[in-house]
Structure formats: structure tokens, C-alpha cells
Amino acid sequence: MDVVIDTSALIATIAGEPEKEQIVRLTSGHTLIGPDSIPWEIGNAFSLMLKKGRLNLEEAQQGIAIFQSIPIRYISTDFNSVLALAFKHNMYAYDAYFLDCTIRHNTPLLTLDRQLVQIAKNCNVTVWEI
Numbered sequence: 001m002d003v004v005i006d007t008s009a010l011i012a013t014i015a016g017e018p019e020k021e022q023i024v025r026l027t028s029g030h031t032l033i034g035p036d037s038i039p040w041e042i043g044n045a046f047s048l049m050l051k052k053g054r055l056n057l058e059e060a061q062q063g064i065a066i067f068q069s070i071p072i073r074y075i076s077t078d079f080n081s082v083l084a085l086a087f088k089h090n091m092y093a094y095d096a097y098f099l100d101c102t103i104r105h106n107t108p109l110l111t112l113d114r115q116l117v118q119i120a121k122n123c124n125v126t127v128w129e130i
Contacts (some may be wrong), residue, residue: 003030003128005072007041007094008112014042014066014111015098019112019130029054033105035097038073042067075101089119098122 046060085096102109108126
């Protein structure tokens, strides 16, 4: 089964956060998919962690290497659909990319973002909560 995984779940896994084991267990045997914006969002997340001094350059580069080892099938973004979702739910496009992907592909969404969980549930999307 395909599962849309968002940036928050990926970062938690890469960084070895407490949710990592449950994320790995939930996704084991499934195909991870997500919008083609994921690599840029991961890069942005690591640059923010560098800027805030949460990690050094070597640690960030190790994190990127871990990310690149995670098999994810990237889905092209439908910007018209994303903008409609962003407008309807008063959300940023970055979150709407994931919501759109899960709606279009009729898959569950794995996210740690509580606001996105609520919006997804309001859209009758199956959410795998951690």
C-alpha cells in the first residue's frame, strides 16, 4: 500500500526522535510516496537547524545522506489543486502539497503536524497518527 509521508515524519526519523521506531514500524512493507517538494523541504529544515545551532554542518550532511537513502516515490504537484486546498482550508501550500497528494492517490497520510492532521480528517483523509 502507498502511504504519503510528510516532512515532519521524515525529519523525526532522520533525527532519531522518539517517534522514529513507530514511524518505521508503521511504514514497514509499504511504499512511501509524497509530493516532489519533499527534497526542498528537507533541505530547508536542515538549513534551519544549522541556522539555529541545533546541529553542525557534518551532522546536517549526515542527515541528508540518511534522507537520500529513504526510498520515496515522488508525485508531481498539481498546483491548481494545491492552491484550491490552501484557499479552502486557510493553509500554506507546503502543507497542501501533502494533502493534495494523499487525496489524489487515495492513501493514508503519516504526519506529526497536528494542524495538518485536523485538516486532513476534515477532508475525510485517513491519517496515521503517532
